[in-house]
Amino acid sequence: MADWRAHPEPGGKAIDRIVLYIDDLDRCSSRQVVEVLEAIHLLLALELFVVVVGVDPRWLVRSLSSHYDEILAETPGGGHVTPEDYLEKIINLPLVLPGMSSGSLRQLLRSLVPERTTENRSVAEPPAPPPVAQEAVPDIEARSEVDSRRRPGRAVKPPRPLTDREIELLSALDRLVATPREAKRLFNLYRMLRSTRDLSEASRFLGEDGEPGEYQVVVALLGLLTAPAHLLGKALDGPADVSRSIRGGLARRSSEATWAEFVADCEPRREGGRWGNAVVGDLSEEEARDWLRLHRGLTQVSAALEVDRLAHFQKWVLVIRRFSYVLSPAA
Known part of the structure; x- marks a missing residue:
């Protein structure tokens, strides 16, 4: 894909970006949520991809806490790694949509x-359906x-x-x-x-x-x-x-x-x-x-x-x- 972008076919149009939209992730199981986040992390290593995730962040945090309960536990040196720390390494630009305003x-x-x-x-009258209790x-x-x-x-x-x-x-x-x-x-x-x-x-x-x-x-x-x-x-x-x-x-x-x-x-x-x-x-x-x-x-x-x-x-x-x-x- 990168080579195609650098050397487009004559008369063709080079692909500048592939934008992947992910919705309804907060309706998936914790394991599926984590697997999708891992896949996003791999895709973002390629310059070609932009990923937009529409999700309730509370579900991401809950899924990570459940799946990585041992990893996110307190570290020997003190302190602990949080689900938010994990998300910051994958999602670069969080954008919180505002609630509905008055009126x-x-x-x-x-x-x-x-x-x-x-x-x-x-209109023509359809046959009456049988009565339903x-x-x-x-x-x-x-x-x-x-x-x-x-x-x-x-x-x-x-x-x-x-x-x-x-x-x-x-x-x-x-x-x-x-x-x-x-x-x-x-x-x-x-x-x-x-x-x-x-x-x-x-x-x-x-x-x-x-x-x-x-x-x-x-x-x-x-x-x-x-x-x-x-x-x-x-x-x-x-x-x-x-x-x-x-x-x-x-x-x-x-x-x-x-x-x-x-x-x-x-x-x-x-x-x-x-x-x-x-x-x-x-x-x-x-x-x-x-x-x-x-x-x-x-x-x-x-x-x-x-x-x-x-x-x-x-x-x-x-x-x-x-x-x-x-x-x-x-x-």
Whole structure:
């Protein structure tokens, strides 16, 4: 390759560089991560190659610590070699991408919403599929937007785009959304839930006759899904302990309680040198940081809610948790 670059064929173009992009390395096993890093080190000995690695650095450090646990142990002369020392010999220019800035979630969501159109299209009605048994969800309107449009011999309207109210409320979750990937996941989850609702003019989901729409409850609960994953089960199902002033998770509380009380209880407090909150009790420092982020994010979105009674949120918990890896205690 070097000779080809130095002596290009007549009329041909010499290869100046080969740029290798490596993505999703943080989805590989520790052994694979180390093997790829070793291969990168060999490639970079050749002037021809440039390697760009997109990866969560925490996974690199964890993989190196696991694979080279003996080598990275303390040396006889004192001190020790760290995974960061290893990485510095391979990756010359680390570049940390910044998190999403305030207001960028709103801009991203608006870019994902298709342009509004009034076009109506008539389509042939496909044969109705056989009925499928589904788990009953009490008190939640089950007629979908698709079903409301699927009527033989009638023009079919395109799906209703998100309203400005929906976009603004979703944007209020920006404290809980750190990356564009998380933002896209939030958007897709909301669209999937929305597609199973009746979005007609008399829709309970979007609000009717001055009543707040159920979409507000859905967006607030999606904030729990967007927060660090290990918090969801505790936030929903944590047991109460009256003797320690622990009121437990959202699903365990009285339906007459309020969402504002639950959000306030998420805030971690330090007493006697120990962290804790009124949802789960004692917390480590790392857990306290995650709960603080959740509390701040939920506080921000709650300021825009017109719904507060916890019963409205509890009836949506079963639906919301289906989009997570947290099963109900009964399951």
